[in-house]
Amino acid sequence: MPDWTIQKLLTWTTQYFIDKKIDSPRLSAELIIASVLSMSRIELYTQFDKPVPKDKLDRLHELVKRASGNEPVAYLIGKTEFYSIELEITNNCLIPRPETELLVERGIDFLRKRSGKQLVCDICTGCGSIAVAIARNFPDADIIATDISDAALKTAERNVEKYGLQHRIKLLCGDLFDPLIPQIDKSGFDLIICNPPYISAGELENLDKNVKDFEPKEALCGGIDGLDIYRRIAKKVDEFLKPGAALMLEVGYSQGQAVKDLLEKTGCFAEIKIEKDFHNNDRVVIAEKLQP
Ligand SMILES: C[S@@+](CC[C@H](N)C(=O)[O-])C[C@H]1O[C@@H](n2cnc3c(N)ncnc32)[C@H](O)[C@@H]1O
Incomplete structure (x- = not known):
């Protein structure tokens, strides 16, 4: 059998993913092959003719098979990129x-307009993506990040350590x-x-199989109408915010008004805005607390 070179593998895997209707087939093939060969994606192209050893081919075969069963590539290779930061997943x-990333962007914009040390809380942090992205881009923030899942927090811990942000x-x-x-003193969060x-x-x-069958349900499901957590946040948030501080929530594509209404009912916010994402869907609700 002729040698499998990186080039041949890329071509074959991409075509296989196209046939299996896997999202972003070329990118998925590059990410999986680069991960198995411990190379960057660019290195794949600079070493196109390099033969791939049998043990690597076996590992690749296993991952390609799992990807064709809709397992997300990020889980297969154990990492992803968010806000230009590589994170373990x-x-x-x-x-x-x-x-x-729009939520993170708005959070950083808000913090940059304030002076002094800022205390930030990232609720539902998962792998720590939002907390790490804010900490790396806004050095004057101290962050408390919470999640109900101990297993997710173990991954977050490794991401925090990877970037030396434990302090x-x-x-x-x-x-x-x-x-x-x-944890907090009486003054609350910024x-x-x-x-x-x-x-x-x-x-x-109705979610795609790669989401429904593989991502944790407790990270996805917000109750019958999807708004359970927003209701609970609206009930409590006032006591955790400083005057003039902001609450920023990511929302589903059509949830902006419903979440805005929930926050308006609290009577504690001066201004509440809904922001759209690059697909023109509702994406972030921003509420600034009244000054005394
Ligand atoms: C949509 S994911 C967000 C993860 C991450 N912040 C991100 O943006 O990619 C929601 C997260 O909320 C967590 N979660 C669900 N219910 C929670 C609760 N009642 N209290 C705290 N965290 C909760 C889940 O474990 C999951 O990690």
Whole structure:
């Protein structure tokens, strides 16, 4: 049998993924082959003619088979990129989405307008993506990041350590605000940011297989109408925010008004805005707390 070179493997795997209707077939092939060969994607192209040894081919075969069963590439290779930062990913965490970068962007914009040390809370942190992205781009922030999943927090811990942020990001396990109560002094947070589970029970059934069958349900499902966590956040958030501080929530594509209404009812916000993402869907709700 002729040698399998990197070039041949790329061509074959890409075509296989096209036939199996896998998303982004070329990119998926590059990511998996680069991971198995411990190379960057660029190196694949500079070493096109290099033969691939048998043990690597066996490993590749296994991963390609799993990918063709719709297992997300990020879980197969154990990493993903978010806000230009490489993050470790395990199947206990949601894979961070490009849409969430808008939430991070708005959070950083808000912090840059304030002066002095800023205390930030990232609720539902998952693999720690939002907390790490803010900490790396805004050095004056100390962050408390919480999640109900201990397994997700273990991955977050490794991401925090990978970027040497242990002294600025504290990870706590528990239900929404519960783990914060013994932590904060009376003055509260400058920014509370959160990408909660917000898929409704009905929509959950219609998600793509790679999401529905592989990503953790507790990271996706927000109850019957998808708004459960927003209701619970709206009930409690006031006592955790400083005057003039902001609450920023990622929302589902049509949830902006419903979440805005929930926050308006609290009476504690001066201004509430809905922002659209690059697909023109509702994506972020930003609420600034009244000054005294
Ligand atoms: C949509 S994922 C967001 C993960 C990450 N922040 C991101 O943007 O990629 C939601 C996360 O909320 C966590 N979660 C679900 N219910 C929670 C609760 N009641 N309290 C705290 N975290 C919760 C899940 O474990 C999951 O990690």
